[in-house]
Amino acid sequence: MVFPFSSVFDFAVEMKEEYEIFRKSVRAFAEKEIEPLVKEIERTNTIPPALLKKAAEQGYLGLGIPETYDGQGTDMMYSTLFVEEVSRICPAFTVATLVGVLFTYPVMVYGTEEQKRKYLPPIARGEKFAAHATTEPGAGTDVAGIETTAKRKNGGWEINGRKYFISGADKADYFIVLARTSPPPSRKERHKGLSFFIVERGTPGFRVGEKIEVIGIRGSHPCEVILDNVYVPEENMVGEEGQGFKIAMDTYDHGRIGVAAQAVGVAQACLEKALQYSLQRRVFERPLIYFQAVQFHVSEMLTMLEGARLMLYWATTLANKNRPEAVMAASMAKLYATEVAEKAALKAITVHGGVGVATDGMVERFLRDSQVFKIYEGANDIQKLVILRQMMKTAFGMDVD
Amino acid sequence: MGTYRMMSRTMPDIVVCVKQTVDVYQLKPHPETLAPQLSQAQWKNSDFDLNAVEEAVRIKEKSGGKVVVVSVGPEVKQLLVRECLAMGADEAYILSDPSLAQADGAATAKALAAVIKTASPKWDIILCGEASLDQNAYQTGPRLAEIFNVPHVSYVNKLEVGDRVLKAWRAVEDGVEVVSCSLPAVVTVGLEINTPRLPSLLMIRAAQKKPLKELSLNDVGLTKDDLMPRAETLEVKALKTERRRQVFEGKVEELAEKLAERIIAHMGGRR
Ligand SMILES: Cc1cc2nc3c(=O)[nH]c(=O)nc-3n(C[C@H](O)[C@H](O)[C@H](O)COP(=O)(O)OP(=O)(O)OC[C@H]3O[C@@H](n4cnc5c(N)ncnc54)[C@H](O)[C@@H]3O)c2cc1C
Numbered sequence: 183m184v185f186p187f188s189s190v191f192d193f194a195v196e197m198k199e200e201y202e203i204f205r206k207s208v209r210a211f212a213e214k215e216i217e218p219l220v221k222e223i224e225r226t227n228t229i230p231p232a233l234l235k236k237a238a239e240q241g242y243l244g245l246g247i248p249e250t251y252d253g254q255g256t257d258m259m260y261s262t263l264f265v266e267e268v269s270r271i272c273p274a275f276t277v278a279t280l281v282g283v284l285f286t287y288p289v290m291v292y293g294t295e296e297q298k299r300k301y302l303p304p305i306a307r308g309e310k311f312a313a314h315a316t317t318e319p320g321a322g323t324d325v326a327g328i329e330t331t332a333k334r335k336n337g338g339w340e341i342n343g344r345k346y347f348i349s350g351a352d353k354a355d356y357f358i359v360l361a362r363t364s365p366p367p368s369r370k371e372r373h374k375g376l377s378f379f380i381v382e383r384g385t386p387g388f389r390v391g392e393k394i395e396v397i398g399i400r401g402s403h404p405c406e407v408i409l410d411n412v413y414v415p416e417e418n419m420v421g422e423e424g425q426g427f428k429i430a431m432d433t434y435d436h437g438r439i440g441v442a443a444q445a446v447g448v449a450q451a452c453l454e455k456a457l458q459y460s461l462q463r464r465v466f467e468r469p470l471i472y473f474q475a476v477q478f479h480v481s482e483m484l485t486m487l488e489g490a491r492l493m494l495y496w497a498t499t500l501a502n503k504n505r506p507e508a509v510m511a512a513s514m515a516k517l518y519a520t521e522v523a524e525k526a527a528l529k530a531i532t533v534h535g536g537v538g539v540a541t542d543g544m545v546e547r548f549l550r551d552s553q554v555f556k557i558y559e560g561a562n563d564i565q566k567l568v569i570l571r572q573m574m575k576t577a578f579g580m581d582v583d
Numbered sequence: 584m585g586t587y588r589m590m591s592r593t594m595p596d597i598v599v600c601v602k603q604t605v606d607v608y609q610l611k612p613h614p615e616t617l618a619p620q621l622s623q624a625q626w627k628n629s630d631f632d633l634n635a636v637e638e639a640v641r642i643k644e645k646s647g648g649k650v651v652v653v654s655v656g657p658e659v660k661q662l663l664v665r666e667c668l669a670m671g672a673d674e675a676y677i678l679s680d681p682s683l684a685q686a687d688g689a690a691t692a693k694a695l696a697a698v699i700k701t702a703s704p705k706w707d708i709i710l711c712g713e714a715s716l717d718q719n720a721y722q723t724g725p726r727l728a729e730i731f732n733v734p735h736v737s738y739v740n741k742l743e744v745g746d747r748v749l750k751a752w753r754a755v756e757d758g759v760e761v762v763s764c765s766l767p768a769v770v771t772v773g774l775e776i777n778t779p780r781l782p783s784l785l786m787i788r789a790a791q792k793k794p795l796k797e798l799s800l801n802d803v804g805l806t807k808d809d810l811m812p813r814a815e816t817l818e819v820k821a822l823k824t825e826r827r828r829q830v831f832e833g834k835v836e837e838l839a840e841k842l843a844e845r846i847i848a849h850m851g852g853r854r
Binding site for chain 1: 782
């Protein structure tokens with residue numbers, strides 16, 4: 183009946199009073215502090231540093247980091263609700279949170295105590311920012327295809343290579359960088375021999391290169407990162423040598439829920455905007471909402487949105503419980519919610535007519551945002567592979583990789 | 584002993600009365616009947632009362648002491664009370680009883696006073712919003728002061744608490760009136776007094792561990808009869824405003840002047 187799950191209890195969404203208080207305060211923050219600046223963020227493609235400072239004061243940058251490292255010690259639902267509510271106003275603002283997790287998660291799970299003590303507290307307090315550098319001009323989905331190398335030298339490592347599409351690189355102080363530390367033993371084992379290193383901005387030979395303009399999430403633009411004979415000491419390796427691929431996959435499995443949350447926030451914004459406009463805009467002497475075709479658009483948006491939201495909260499609940507099915511659920515939520523965001527944006531544009539395609543109408547931006555959601559943290563077609571493989575693995579212990 | 588007395592004098596215990604109302608910003612009158620559609624509305628803490636909580640927390644941050652939140656109503660929602668605790672209040676007492684659905688100013692004040700007497704009898708200041716978001720009756724504060732037989736200062740937009748005294752700036756018709764009175768006293772505040780803070784994540788989590796106690800009519804020594812309203816609400820309707828639909832054309836600077844004149848004329852010539 184519930185295949186590939188084991189019982190109806192696997193479908194629980196678990197909520198607490200404190201989540202709702204938090205959600206409401208984040209909404210108030212987003213509407214009061216971020217919304218008045220959205221036009222400027224879209225125009226300048228940057229987030230004002232003062233805004234990040236305010237978010238840090240509210241404790242929003244320490245989500246998911248334990249209290250022992252100056253974080254807020256909150257569970258995944260907090261992060262989900264934060265990203266969803268802020269994305270309803272400005273998804274770019276949440277990219278700092280998402281890439282922060284792509285740094286802090288591997289350090290927290292695989293790092294040494296020294297690494298945790300050195301790097302987590304300043305990030306949790308919002309004093310330092312972090313980035314995650316895996317993708318390269320020649321390898322994105324195919325993580326094992328990266329060409330950046332790290333070679334042993336003077337008791338440490340010398341890293342050479344070029345990273346591309348690195349979010350938050352312009353602001354970041356700390357980077358977690360994936361490099362090849364030994365050649366793959368065979369073609370079948372390409373994913374072996376990769377390792378992660380922490381590289382601090384300012385290390386000789388390390389440089390943040392060109393900005394990459396992308397169509398969506400304006401306010402957050404990825405950059406190129408260049409590593410030219412960058413020397414890091416042995417203690418900067420995160421996890422064991424050769425464990426990099428596994429750490430990368432675990433990190434993305436964990437972070438993916440964040441993209442689903444961005445997508446749900448955007449779909450919510452599309453619904454609200456479309457509904458509001460259809461109540462205000464009069465055509466043929468009546469508000470738009472009185473026309474059945476418009477009603478269909480709005481009800482379809484609402485249905486898809488709530489479906490996506492339930493998947494998001496469900497995946498988050500499973501992740502909170504550390505359940506193995508959480509990986510599959512997160513992929514499903516990412517796949518579905520990002521496609522819902524795209525469809526909702528298209529419908530919102532349709533309902534708005536000319537205003538929908540006007541670049542200062544503040545509606546078309548959601549369609550652009552949704553395209554980015556569909557690509558980063560694992561393109562949607564890749565999510566389909568993850569879903570199937572995880573399902574086979576959890577249900578039958580079968581590896582169809 | 585002397586030190587203790589001084590400390591106790593400078594650290595006021597503040598009670599804040601917080602009403603939960605429908606969120607009027609989300610209220611849309613029914614297009615035909617104009618009756619507000621309460622069933623669709625969401626509940627929130629009345630705005631003025633949040634100013635009162637904020638002011639109480641600021642006093643506590645400056646002078647020490649304790650902030651106690653009291654909320655009464657037909658069905659007080661714990662979640663909203665927790666929001667006040669997240670803003671920095673220390674403990675909360677709530678009284679929910681269906682008979683409070685029809686409560687008028689007198690009944691509400693009676694219920695609040697009974698809770699305060701039971702839960703926090705040794706208070707120095709009671710802070711209230713000057714009115715509530717939904718009914719705007721301006722009654723609760725003055726009535727509480729009458730019940731406790733203490734001074735009452737209303738429409739306060741700036742407040743200083745000293746040694747057994749307070750000094751308050753009141754927004755009155757033609758300016759600001761500065762008054763002072765001894766403690767204990769009841770103070771009602773308006774929206775201008777401060778901007779209520781957004782609770783930080785840390786405060787939200789801390790609020791989960793703060794005491795929040797539900798009391799019954801019996802616990803506070805009241806019966807349903809005590810809360811019978813003296814007046815009855817027959818009907819509630821929204822005002823229908825007709826727009827004037829006047830169009831002015833010309834240069835912006837001149838238009839502003841013209842528009843101002845028109846507004847002044849409409850208000851009976853008073854500037
Ligand atoms: C705005 C933005 C921010 C980013 N931020 C970061 C960052 O901070 N750090 C970082 O490391 N990376 C970052 N990325 C990179 C991102 O993770 C990659 O773009 C993504 O993983 C896809 O890789 P790719 O672009 O190389 O596409 P490719 O891997 O070249 O894929 C191209 C297309 O082929 C499909 N495809 C690939 N392999 C298969 C397959 N096996 N089966 C079926 N279809 C396949 C893909 O679905 C995709 O549609 C960012 C990207 C963007 C757009």
